[in-house]
Amino acid sequence: MxxxxxxxxxxxxxxxxxxxxxxxxxxxxxxxxxxxxRAWLFIGHESQIPEPGDFFNSRMGTESVLLTRDSEGEIHVLLNSCRHRGMKVCRYDEGNTHDFVCPYHGWSYSTDGTLVSVAGELFGVPHYRAGYDRKLDRSQWGLIPTAQMVNHHGLIFATWDPDTPSFDEYTGGxxxxxxxxxxxxxxxxxxxxxxxxxxxxxxxxxxxxxxxxxxxxxxxxxxxxxxxxxxxxxxxxxxxxxxxxxxxxxxxxxxxxxxxxxxxxxxxxxxxxxxxxxxxxxxxxxxxxxxxxxxxxxxxxxxxxxxxxxxxxxxxxxxxxxxxxxxxxxxxxxxxxxxxxxxxxxxxxxxxxxxxxxxxxxxxxxxxxxxxxxxxxxxxxxxxxxxxxxxxxxxxxxxxxxxxxxxxxxxxxxxxxxxxxxxxxxxxxxxxxxxxxxxxxxxxxxxxxxxxxx
Amino acid sequence: MTGVRVEIVRSACAGYANCLDVAPEIFDLDEHDVAVVSAGEFPAEQRQLLEDAAHRCPAKAIIVTDAD
The missing domain is CATH 3.90.380.10 (Naphthalene 1,2-dioxygenase Alpha Subunit; Chain A, domain 1)
Incomplete structure (x- = not known):
């Protein structure tokens, strides 16, 4: 490149x-x-995820992202790639779940506020005691969220870049x-x-x-x-x-x-x-x-x-x-x-x-x-x-x-x-x-x- | 009040050990890293704790039901 x-x-x-x-x-x-x-990209429409736990498997550039609604009703956009070996944690086009359990080694992420403090946080890894001696810092290995997200009258946009100008500034007239x-x-x-x-x-x-x-x-x-x-x-x-x-x-x-x-x-x-x-x-x-x-x-x-x-x-x-x-x-x-x-x-x-x-x-x-x-x-x-x-x-x-x-x-x-x-x-x-x-x-x-x- | 029965689906358990975070006095892991419970039945006042443990299990390996 x-x-x-x-x-x-x-x-x-x-x-x-x-x-x-x-x-x-x-x-x-x-x-x-x-x-x-860097740019603001369209992710999906709010009506595609009306209920808590709803998700829509979207895309930003070449990469898969999950448009999700957490248990509190908040919307998130998360990179659909396991932090362990990169496997897609979700392979469905859309659905309802609070748990995204990676099909490769079982690392588990959640959008349920009773399980995690941040949507997409890692809340479980297999053999956490026997294999990791319970020392893996799960709070550091959650699904990657976009840097900015906006809901414009139901149209959801996001960007990976924290420095990208605000959505209003970016779209102008x-x-x-x-x-x-x-x-x-x-x-x-x-x-x-x-x-x-x-x-x-x-x-x-x-x-x-x-x-x-x-x-x-x-x-x-x-x-x-x-x-x-x-x-x-x-x-x-x-x-x-x-x-x-x-x-x-x-x-x-x-x-x-x-x-x-x-x-x-x-x-x-x-x-x-x-x-x-x-x-x-x-x-x-x-x-x-x-x-x-x-x-x-x-x-x-x-x-x-x-x-x-x-x-x-x-x-x-x-x-x-x-x-x-x-x-x-x-x-x-x-x-x-x-x-x-x-x-x-x-x-x-x-x-x-x-x-x-x-x-x-x-x-x-x-x-x-x-x-x-x-x-x-x-x-x-x-x-x-x-x-x-x-x-x-x-x-x-x-x-x-x-x-x-x-x-x-x-x-x-x-x-x-x-x-x-x-x-x-x-x-x-x-x-x-x-x-x-x-x-x-x-x-x-x-x-x-x-x-x-x- | 009806007591609570707890069952571990041994084939589903993957050793996440989340149940130990919730109720270390009730759950443990055996030499195969599979969850075990300290008893088959528990008093009703421990139902919420046990259901929390089941909720936190990514493998859905903890089944909480009413005791007979």
Whole structure:
């Protein structure tokens, strides 16, 4: 592993990014150290662990972590690796237990406050008297907790780095996108639940292709998704072309980038489209009412009406913050050319049963490994990665010059720039600017000092 | 009050010795590092202590039941 990467690999000011950062093992190893061990990462949704003892087996970077709720109801994120020989102490996707007994030698950890003083503490080792003479200091050998954790209206995030800026500072104005993701269709935050069954699958692509796709790439839609749009299932919705080649003028939804924080969205904070019309009139009426409630609530709470479209929180969590769909995807790195993607769908926690059922079916048809829109994207990510690994291909950088010099400061957010034209690579350029800042190995204090504002 | 019966599942016990932390006068470990109890039945006032010992056993090798 190298400690940092050659800064010449990324040149956001001129829109030039080396292919090396998508295919190199050295760069990948450095990403694990400088990005995934330091950034705030999404862990799971609170609704996945409602009861004491509930756990969800999640992941940070390449490593397995347990999202747990202890006997007092507190949430923890613990490294799923035994302190004795590293075995995964839990191999289930989810469940309920206060004891994690390692299947290798039996070291036992607990989240039960009557057994331990700290969740994840080691509370038993086999042959403690005969083998250790009761001298092993069990308080020093508990499961490793993350350095910081936050519950943002039900969305759980954590970081391994105690020096990482606070979650609010790290997310900046992007919190409005997260607020929308965490809110029901009437705009009430903390009123959504995760549909059971997180979808997980592997693709032969670099993880950044996933993040970049949702970050602000409105450019690929008309080309990549024209066939799903043509049959009325695509992301273009009612505005979409109904047949190949029938492209209408793009809507002026803008594109927002958080200049030095690296997050981005394909729509602005000030722009929002209402909820769609459905074949079922009852659904149309229901969601029209919810939209009105949302508008009133957001105005009363001084929250911007927009921030609903596809977006990415640096580095690897992407989301659709509106209801159609309301979903999130995390691109977990496996290797430079392999990624494990996890997809959650979130719905209002009080939806009528028939509407929740309709949404579930629609979400699954849209995104996930069987989703028609996602399949379009996966083809691109896989083939682009593969065709960039060759000796000759690696000599030539990618072009990120779309909309270069065409962004201006946001009127709604004080830490973002916006592009008035929806097709731009401003978001990607700023994402890689942030990427390069972390990859340089600079401390958070140094990174903060170098922030140039918008 | 009903007395309490304590049974050790010898095949499950792994010598964690947590029971000794809770009730050293009741539990011990034999030459095979397997838990043994000082008696088969105990008075009702020791029920909480015995249930604590069972709760602290990672192997769930301590079974506490009502005596007949």
């Amino acid at each position: 190298t400690d940092s990467v050659d800064p010449l690999m990324v040149d956001p000011d001129n829109g030039i990014i080396s292919r090396e950062i998508f295919v190199s093992q050295d760069v990948f190893d450095t990403e694990l150290e400088q990005i995934f061990a 992007f919190r409005f996108w997260l607020d929308n993701l965490a809110a029901n269709t009437a705009g009430e935050r903390g009123r959504v639940k995760a549909l059971r069954g997180v979808q997980k699958w592997r693709i032969k692509a670099n993880w950044k292709f996933v993040s970049e796709n949702f970050l602000g790439d409105n450019y690929h839609g008309p080309t990549s998704h024209s066939s799903v749009d043509a049959v009325g299932l695509g992301p273009g919705g009612k505005e979409a072309p109904t047949r190949h080649g029938d492209n209408k003028k793009p809507r002026s939804i803008g594109s927002t980038s958080f200049f030095d924080l690296g997050h981005g969205g394909v729509t602005t904070a000030g722009y929002a489209w209402g909820y769609p019309e459905f074949e079922d009139e009852n659904m149309t009426t229901y969601f029209q009412q919810r939209w009105q409630q949302r508008e009133q609530r957001l105005e009363a709470e001084d929250r911007p009406i927009g921030g609903l479209g596809p977006s990415t929180m640096f580095p690897s969590m992407s989301l659709h913050a509106g209801a159609f769909p309301r979903a999130l995807i995390v691109a977990h790195p496996v290797g430079p050319t392999e990624t494990e993607v996890w997809r959650w769908f979130l719905v209002d926690d009080d939806l009528p049963e028939d509407i929740e059922s309709w949404l579930r079916r629609w979400y699954l048809r849209y995104s996930g490994p069987a989703g028609l829109v996602e399949q379009d994207d996966m083809e691109n990510w896989d083939y682009a990665t593969d065709a960039s690994t060759g000796t000759i291909a690696r000599r030539y950088p990618y072009n990120y010059q779309l909309g270069l010099g065409m962004a201006s400061p946001s009127e709604v957010l004080d830490d973002a720039v916006e592009s008035s034209y929806l097709m731009t690579e401003e978001n990607a350029r700023n994402y890689y600017r942030r990427w390069a800042a972390l990859m340089s190995g600079a401390s958070w204090a140094e990174i903060d000092q170098a922030r140039g504002g918008k």
